[in-house]
Amino acid sequence: MIIFDGLYSFISVILSMLSLYINNYMAKRDFEKFPFGKHILEPIVISIKSLIIAIMCLYSLVGAVKSIISGGNNLEFGLAIIYSIVSVIGCGAISLYMKVKSKALSSELIKAEFTQWFMDTALSTAVLVGFIIGIAISNTKLNFLNPYIDPFMTVAASLLCIRIPIKIFIESFKEVICVKANDEINDDIYVLVKEIEEEYKFEDSITRVSKVGRELRIEIDFVYNKDSKLKTLDQMDNVREEINDAIKHIDYKKWLNVSFTGNKKWAI
Template identity: 75%
Template sequence: MIIFDGLYSFISLLLSMLSLFISNFMSQKDVEKFPFGKHILEPLVISIKSLVILIMCLFTLVGAVKTIISGGNSVEFGLAIIYSVISVLGCGIISFYIKSKAKSLSSELLKAEFNQWLMDTILSAAVLVGFLIAIVLSASKFKFLNPYIDPAMTLIVSIVFLRLPIKTFMESFKEIIAVKADDEINEDIYVLVKEIEEEYRFEDSIARVSKIGRELRIEIDFVYNQNSKLKTLDQMDSVREEINDAMKHIKYNKWLNISFTGNKKWIV
């Protein structure tokens, strides 16, 4: 269990360094090389981090099963408890700090980083509780169970921890392949577009919205005809401004493209 906890912390540290490097790289403006921005890097890094943690959990799960089958192992509980207390405090402080930064920056990368360190804190706390239970058992008639406590905790924690990296990987992978944004954002923008369509008597409209990292990719197309109220370029820009202002409450960077056409084939 200590090896699993330490390995998880070490991998978390390496992945945090990767996140820091990518965050710094994303903050550097380079429009010539990246005309559409670097936001795709955020879900890409999160996917890599999730896969690494998932593989580690599977590896330790298999190792725990083998240890239980072979008769368990022995642990020096005094040193284990000292390690666990230090680990809980250290990981807890880091988790709290990252959570505060994630809120202020609205960064999916930092949110994933917080989840990763929160898991590490929970893991360290589970180690501490498990070893305290083992000390109690060692003074009872159930002391024969002590060799199995360490691998049993590792097995349970590995299984519990599998859920989060799988969920995080699936969410970040959806962003990589540009799946539509969540229903609340989609509904918000859809209602706005339909209101504009009715107001200016457009023949039809379509809105496409996907979320990539901290950015929303939004494409809106309006089809107008002779009955439409909008006729001039200035009026088109006015509609763009109106839509942009109406979406300011959505707390993401926005790549907004609004087009007007008289032929439906350009919006399909």
């Protein structure tokens, strides 16, 4: 369990350094090389981090099950307790720092870091509790259970921890392949576009909304005909301003593209 906890913490440090580098790299402006921005890097990095942690949890789970089958292992509680206390304090402090930073920066990358370190804190706490239980039963009739405490804790921790990185990986991978934004945001923009479609008597409208990192990519195509009220370039810009003002409450950076066409093939 100590190896699992220590390995998790070590990997967390390496992945946090990667996140810090990517976060700083994203902050540098480089329009010529990245004309559409670097926001795609955020879900890519989160996906990689989550996948690595999930694989590590699975590896530890298999090792713990093998240990149980072979009869467990003996525990030395002295240094284990000291390690666990230091680990809980250290991981807890980093977790709290990441939580404050994630709120201040509104960054999915930092939010993922907080989740990762919170899991590490919970893991270290479970290790400490397990060792305390082991000490408590060491001089009782239940002493025969001591060799199994360590592998059983590892199994429990692996099963609890593996669910979160898998969930984060799925959500981040959806952003990499530009799956539509969540229903709340998507429906909000869709209703707005349909209202404008009716107001200007457009023939149809196509709305695409996807979230990539901390950016919301919005593409709206209006199809008009001879009955449509919109005719001039100024009116088109007014519609764009209307949409932009109406979605300011959505707390993401936005890439907004509003197009107008008389032929629906250019909108689909």
